[in-house]
Amino acid sequence: MIEAVAELGRFVLEGKSKSVSQEGSSSDVLSNNLSSFLSRIESEKILFILLNQNQGKFEYCGLELQDPMESRTQFYLFSQGAKGGGTNFSPTCTLVKPKATKNMSEAQIKDNIKSQVEKTFQQKVENWFSNKAQPLAKKFSKLKILTQSDADFIEKITQTIKEQRKRIIDDISQTIYDIELKKGNSILLSFLINGKYIGEYEIFKLFLLELIKEKNQRSSSQDKTCSLCKQKRENVSGMVNVFKFYTIDKPGFIKGGFSPENAWKNFPVCSSCHTHLSRSRKYLEQNLQFKFYNFRYLLIPKFTLGFDSEYAEILDILEKTQKDIRLGERKLEHITDDENEILEIVSEFNDSMSVTFLFLTTQMGAERIVLLIEDVFPSHLKNIFDAKRHTEKKFRKLFDNPDIDFTFQQIKYFFSKSNRLRKKPDLDSYFLEITESIFKKKPIDFDFLLSHFCRRLQDDIVNSDLSAFYVSCSYAMEVLEFLSKLNILKLKGDEMNMPFETPFDEILNEFPVASANPAVKGIILVGALCDMLLRIQSAGLKKAPGKMPPFAKNLKGLRLKQADIISLLPKIENKLMEYSAFGKAKKLVAATASDLLLKAPADWKLSSDEVSFYFACGMNLGQKIRDLAKKLTNDIEEAEDEE
Amino acid sequence: MKVAVFDIKADFGFFGKFYSTSSPITYPFPPFPTIQGMVGAILGLDKKEYLDVLEYGKFRAGIRILTPVKKIRMGINHIDTKEGRWQPIKTKNRQPRTQMRFELLKDPCFRIYATHTSTNVFQKLVEFLREHKSFFTLSMGLSEFLADFEFVGVFEAFEKDMPDDYVSLCTPIPLSYLDSKADTPLRIEAGKSYFKERMPLYMLRTREVVKYEDVIFEPTGKELLARPSSYVEVQNGENILLF
Numbered sequence: 001m002i003e004a005v006a007e008l009g010r011f012v013l014e015g016k017s018k019s020v021s022q023e024g025s026s027s028d029v030l031s032n033n034l035s036s037f038l039s040r041i042e043s044e045k046i047l048f049i050l051l052n053q054n055q056g057k058f059e060y061c062g063l064e065l066q067d068p069m070e071s072r073t074q075f076y077l078f079s080q081g082a083k084g085g086g087t088n089f090s091p092t093c094t095l096v097k098p099k100a101t102k103n104m105s106e107a108q109i110k111d112n113i114k115s116q117v118e119k120t121f122q123q124k125v126e127n128w129f130s131n132k133a134q135p136l137a138k139k140f141s142k143l144k145i146l147t148q149s150d151a152d153f154i155e156k157i158t159q160t161i162k163e164q165r166k167r168i169i170d171d172i173s174q175t176i177y178d179i180e181l182k183k184g185n186s187i188l189l190s191f192l193i194n195g196k197y198i199g200e201y202e203i204f205k206l207f208l209l210e211l212i213k214e215k216n217q218r219s220s221s222q223d224k225t226c227s228l229c230k231q232k233r234e235n236v237s238g239m240v241n242v243f244k245f246y247t248i249d250k251p252g253f254i255k256g257g258f259s260p261e262n263a264w265k266n267f268p269v270c271s272s273c274h275t276h277l278s279r280s281r282k283y284l285e286q287n288l289q290f291k292f293y294n295f296r297y298l299l300i301p302k303f304t305l306g307f308d309s310e311y312a313e314i315l316d317i318l319e320k321t322q323k324d325i326r327l328g329e330r331k332l333e334h335i336t337d338d339e340n341e342i343l344e345i346v347s348e349f350n351d352s353m354s355v356t357f358l359f360l361t362t363q364m365g366a367e368r369i370v371l372l373i374e375d376v377f378p379s380h381l382k383n384i385f386d387a388k389r390h391t392e393k394k395f396r397k398l399f400d401n402p403d404i405d406f407t408f409q410q411i412k413y414f415f416s417k418s419n420r421l422r423k424k425p426d427l428d429s430y431f432l433e434i435t436e437s438i439f440k441k442k443p444i445d446f447d448f449l450l451s452h453f454c455r456r457l458q459d460d461i462v463n464s465d466l467s468a469f470y471v472s473c474s475y476a477m478e479v480l481e482f483l484s485k486l487n488i489l490k491l492k493g494d495e496m497n498m499p500f501e502t503p504f505d506e507i508l509n510e511f512p513v514a515s516a517n518p519a520v521k522g523i524i525l526v527g528a529l530c531d532m533l534l535r536i537q538s539a540g541l542k543k544a545p546g547k548m549p550p551f552a553k554n555l556k557g558l559r560l561k562q563a564d565i566i567s568l569l570p571k572i573e574n575k576l577m578e579y580s581a582f583g584k585a586k587k588l589v590a591a592t593a594s595d596l597l598l599k600a601p602a603d604w605k606l607s608s609d610e611v612s613f614y615f616a617c618g619m620n621l622g623q624k625i626r627d628l629a630k631k632l633t634n635d636i637e638e639a640e641d642e643e
Numbered sequence: 644m645k646v647a648v649f650d651i652k653a654d655f656g657f658f659g660k661f662y663s664t665s666s667p668i669t670y671p672f673p674p675f676p677t678i679q680g681m682v683g684a685i686l687g688l689d690k691k692e693y694l695d696v697l698e699y700g701k702f703r704a705g706i707r708i709l710t711p712v713k714k715i716r717m718g719i720n721h722i723d724t725k726e727g728r729w730q731p732i733k734t735k736n737r738q739p740r741t742q743m744r745f746e747l748l749k750d751p752c753f754r755i756y757a758t759h760t761s762t763n764v765f766q767k768l769v770e771f772l773r774e775h776k777s778f779f780t781l782s783m784g785l786s787e788f789l790a791d792f793e794f795v796g797v798f799e800a801f802e803k804d805m806p807d808d809y810v811s812l813c814t815p816i817p818l819s820y821l822d823s824k825a826d827t828p829l830r831i832e833a834g835k836s837y838f839k840e841r842m843p844l845y846m847l848r849t850r851e852v853v854k855y856e857d858v859i860f861e862p863t864g865k866e867l868l869a870r871p872s873s874y875v876e877v878q879n880g881e882n883i884l885l886f
Contacts, residue, residue, distance in 0.1 A: 247664055
């Protein structure tokens with residue numbers, strides 16, 4: 001995966017450098033590389049410390065608040081270093097508004113903010129100038145890389161910051177206090193020197209690159225093989241953590257002796273590959289990062305036998321498609337909740353390339369790979385889209401609803417919270433496993449799905465929410481249809497065609513988890529009959545729409561067993577007779593159901609989840625079965641007093 | 644040349660990818676230095692000497708995926724060594740243990756083809772394999788994942804150069820082994836998946852990797868049609884590539 005990322009970076013960077021070199025500016029090439037090392041700006045506001053030069057000295061002229069602009073990222077020069085007490089690679093840093101509780105007085109809040117600002121200012125700004133910039137300025141002026149006036153420039157700024165420390169901290173604290181920041185948001189702190197951003201001064205750029213180089217040299221070696229370009233390079237480093245799932249902060253992470261100096265042996269990366277990785281990450285975040293419910297993923301293209309021409313073509317198509325989507329000129333089908341998703345276009349490519357889905361989360365400054373789905377081929381993505389279309393077509397026809405849209409939402413619906421009272425989702429790992437199975441064509445166990453489907457259905461019944469119950473049931477059937485079409489639904493083995501013919505086969509045989517057991521069809525028909533009864537009760541008793549009618553208490557919270565189904569059928573028939581609603585159509589359904597249950601073996605060998613689920617599906621198909629029964633019996637006079 | 648063929652299997656396996664430490668992810672099969680380590684464990688070679696005795700070039704090995712690659716994720720408890728020491732009691736900021744989510748191989752099973760220029764080493768290996776003896780305990784990557792091995796046999800093998808047509812290869816194919824003169828050195832067939840991994844190949848005794856290789860493989864273990872610059876035909880009818 002990492003080599004594919006570096007390869008992408010190489011292509012993006014070289015492509016860009018070519019166009020830049022036509023303009024003939026070498027400094028642009030430097031800033032081009034530099035942009036790879038800049039961090040993403042997520043702050044809501046950006047606060048500048050204004051310093052103006054007057055008669056050789058710098059004066060502090062107050063603060064200026066701006067909204068961050070994507071196009072000016074290079075000028076802000078924000079490049080995050082070590083989290084916590086360490087400095088960044090430039091004096092630009094983030095200031096977080098401290099939490100204020102309701103019982104805190106105004107003065108306490110102000111004190112709190114001030115102490116936080118003071119701490120950050122010292123760690124990230126003062127320390128940068130005194131511990132990083134000044135020594136570097138001395139070193140470079142000795143080496144004649146910088147002139148004496150450049151070194152003085154840094155010296156004077158450091159001096160002014162020291163002198164004006166109190167005023168600056170007070171002003172920043174007051175500004176933070178005044179700004180209404182959203183919860184958890186931050187402010188970026190930077191400098192405007194003589195009206196220019198620090199990113200407009202070559203000296204700050206030079207220091208940034210040098211500090212990154214110094215960091216990389218902490219564990220490095222000469223004339224060794226780079227793990228990304230596979231070439232022998234003058235200098236390789238073991239500190240390249242463009243993706244922060246590579247960290248060496250624990251000795252146990254360093255194989256072969258636990259010694260940080262030898263970390264380069266684990267993951268040696270040369271400076272150009274480091275640049276490629278950084279650039280690639282930036283490119284991926286800007287162009288190929290997508291939402292996936294509670295997660296985000298990077299879509300990394302990979303070529304089995306890669307050529308630059310292939311890269312150019314594929315990236316052009318992807319970029320153009322995204323642009324068209326943003327402008328509303330093109331609409332693609334989605335299988336996720338991201339409107340900018342481009343998997344449909346990827347599914348049209350040939351299998352000389354594949355894509356890798358890298359799901360990342362941030363934890364305490366480090367990154368974790370939540371899920372890595374490597375080498376998904378366009379042909380398989382096409383299968384996924386075909387299965388999606390097939391499912392949509394079938395269910396749109398079945399429920400006469402042209403708006404049915406199948407996405408991963410239907411799966412997420414069952415794999416979010418194990419209990420609706422929970423505050424946070426706790427079934428994400430299952431959801432991701434199913435996602436992986438779909439993209440990697442790995443079998444999914446029917447019983448595993450069933451237990452989660454039933455949990456949700458039982459929840460709806462217990463909460464007397466009939467509308468939600470029907471939605472859950474439809475979603476469960478759609479998920480099964482989708483997985484079954486993809487050939488990844490692992491069934492018990494006795495499925496295949498239902499051998500017992502019934503008048504309702506055109507509906508029942510479409511059921512994705514058909515079974516040779518006649519009881520399955522019987523349960524579905526009993527469920528359908530129950531649905532007909534519940535609708536009559538709802539209409540007759542003028543129950544609020546979507547609420548449970550009285551007969552629902554016989555469903556035992558949808559924890560049904562074989563004996564429950566057998567006893568439910570006469571109860572339903574009896575109720576229907578009491579309501580004088582047991583017409584020819586319903587009689588046909590009841591007769592077919594009892595016939596099937598009689599033909600079934602003494603022990604159905606179906607779990608409670610299975611019985612409940614088939615029954616729920618029968619309820620969901622109730623209206624379709626009723627319509628078919630009416631058609632078969634020409635029962636046009638059947639009372640239409642249902643909901 | 645003679646090759647010793649043996650199968651290794653375990654309930655779980657882990658062969659960590661070099662570029663991820665805090666989110667451990669695994670290779671689908673052991674890279675060559677790991678095979679060296681496994682053979683070293685069977686022969687009882689010390690960790691300081693096995694990379695010399697089984698040096699790349701002298702010792703050659705190929706690997707075949709016997710059961711489809713199945714990856715699962717599982718939490719494994721680790722001792723927190725962040726500050727270079729273990730703290731056995733829980734304090735405000737630290738706990739004695741930390742859980743990491745590992746990507747693991749489930750039910751891995753591989754066939755190893757091994758040969759050595761030294762007859763002594765090769766004979767010793769064959770003897771150990773035949774008697775189901777292992778000097779150190781064999782594991783599938785991590786010490787927790789104990790592995791078993793089964794001797795298949797010793798076969799005569801013949802090195803072949805530049806085949807005129809595509810050859811069906813049952814081992815993963817290093818990209819550099821493919822015939823660079825052929826327009827399409829790899830024939831893409833329907834029903835097969837072609838995965839690529841960057842793996843370490845040649846590691847010195849100082850644990851410095853001097854050669855990395857991109858390897859193409861079929862994750863269910865199906866044979867691939869390719870035109871390699873050279874390959875090895877084993878007496879039992881299998882065509883393999885030796886690292």
